[in-house]
Amino acid sequence: MNIWLFIWWCLYVLCAMVLQQQVPGLDALAPGFLLALQQGKPWQTAWLFLVFCIIQEGAGSLMFGTAMLWYGGTILLFHLSAKLFVADNLLFVMMLSASMGLYHIFLTWLMCSVQDIAISYMELVEQGIQHSVTIPLIWGLAYLLRPAAMRHVN
Amino acid sequence: MVFTKDLVKGWWTRYLALVDIAEENNRLRDELKKAERLITLTLEERTELARLQKLLQMDALHEVNGSGARVIAMRFGPQAVLNTITINKGLADGAIAGTPVIAPGGVVGRIHRAAPHAATVLLLNDPGFRLGVLSQETRTPGIVRGVAGNPDLLEVTYVAQNAKIVEGELLITAGLDGGFPKGIPVGVVTAVQPGHETLFLQVHAKPVVSFDHLEEVVVLHPGDGLPPLVAPANPTNALGATNATATAPMAGTFNATSTKPGTANAVVANGTGQDSRMERPRRENQNATTGSARTPRRTQSPPAPQGRVTP
Structure with missing residues (x-):
């Protein structure tokens, strides 16, 4: 990984943290993860998976493993969708983010049920919709601002 | 022109037309007298309360040790489904799961889970809090x-x-x-x-x-008379199981006999949303090994009541 790419990812994570601080329940790291998946570099994806999981697990109030299931599910959804559609366009990301919104609702409901945590289902659905809407927006912005090292590699 | 107008108006309202000022002055004097009488009465009642508590061998109501903590993070990320905050006190400071947390205004919540130097506090307004x-x-x-x-x-x-x-x-x-x-x-x-x-x-x-504007909180450690908190196996369930008919001993019901004069601070909530500090005796030899009054005090077995248990 070259130094500019490393700096770019650091800045991305920093901005995502600020955004998550402002909007409770939002995963601003997921669009960056999609961008890394689209780039198709396994080592970079693996490092980001590790870093993002540590951040989200540490900040979350659910038991350890939820973030792994979340990003693991994202990888699975991405590869399943990529078999059917071209992965490097906004329409694909919009479809994928819609399925990720549903997956967020299912995963959070499942983990809360397992841990016997009372949650508001209306809030959960709102969060799912929020994910479906915000992921393409953040992805689009990151896609436009991505460094040269991340272009034309898919 | 404007300056002259303001000058004249100021002279009239501040030095000539003082009827309202005199009335207000009288009213404030009356209120001051009432407040002084109330303070005298309250002080008398406080001394009477102290005498009666001593007579009945009851501990004072709100005697607990508190340590201040700063809020270092609010609810954050997609996995944060509970209404929580993060504070900069953890296991090393005696903050285990279930430890009460208050603010100057009143109850904030309980510690949900704790790391060595940080802890997550489940807020009062979470649906799982009881x-x-x-x-x-x-x-x-x-x-x-x-x-x-x-x-x-x-x-x-x-x-x-x-x-x-x-x-x-x-x-x-x-x-x-x-x-x-x-x-x-x-x-x-x-x-x-x-x-x-x-x-x-x-x-x-x-x-x-106001949970949106929390900056500092107080983590309450049980005083000498309080039963020790035991870290539950599942903090969420333990928090949800609290109810008004719990059979745990009431706060401050044990008589502490091995005390010596000390200056440990105790947080006192006076029921009107304001805290004050009071001096109270410190328990001797709270931790014989380390000399610290932190985590071991919370995990050891409850202190045996000396003599009788007063309600």
Whole structure:
């Protein structure tokens, strides 16, 4: 990984943290993860998976493993969708983010049920919709601002 | 022109037309006299209370040790489904799961999980939070819990239909759960309605603490007389199991005999939303090994009551 790419990812994570601080329940790291998946570099994806999981697990109030299931599910959804559609366009990301919104609702409901945590289902659905809407927006912005090292590699 | 006008107007209102000032002065003097009488009466009642407590061998109501903590993070990320904050005190400071946390205004919540130097606090307005309360005027018991989707609303459950609780009444901690001392403000009753399908009243309240603007909190450690908190295997379930009819010993019911004069600070919530500090004796030899009064004090077996247990 070259130094500019490393700096770019650091800045991305920093901005995502600020955004998550402002909007409770939002995963601003997921669009960056999609961008890394689209780039198709396994080592970079693996490092980001590790870093993002540590951040989200540490900040979350659910038991350890939820973030792994979340990003693991994202990888699975991405590869399943990529078999059917071209992965490097906004329409694909919009479809994928819609399925990720549903997956967020299912995963959070499942983990809360397992841990016997009372949650508001209306809030959960709102969060799912929020994910479906915000992921393409953040992805689009990151896609436009991505460094040269991340272009034309898919 | 404007300057002259202001000058004349100022002369008239400040030096010539002083009728209202004189009336206000008289009114303020009367209020001052009333306040002085009230203070005298309150001081007399406080000294009488101290005498009676000594006579009945009762510990003072709110004697617990508290340590300040800073809020270092709010709810954050997609996995943060609970209403929580993160503070900069953890296991090393004696903050284990279940430890009560308050703010200058009243109850904030309980510690949900703790790391060595940080802890997550489950807030009062979370739907999974339970706390036994009393209404301050009519002494109506109930259990407070958060309302899903509305962080500014609390629900008071298990309030009997014939209870005399009224709107505007202050809810205070009942002190029955072995964690929160009795008398700390929790919320103000905003609505009392008859229950449609239950045997209980529908009571709603507003928290006295603004959770969006928390910067500093106080982590309450049990005093000498409080039963020690035991870290539950599942903090969420343990928090949800608290109720007003818990059989844990009441706060401050053990007589501490091996005391010596000390200057440990004790947090006192006076029931009006303001805290004050008072001096209290410190227990001798709280931790013989380390000389510290931190975590080991919380995990050791409960102190054996000396003599009798006073209600």
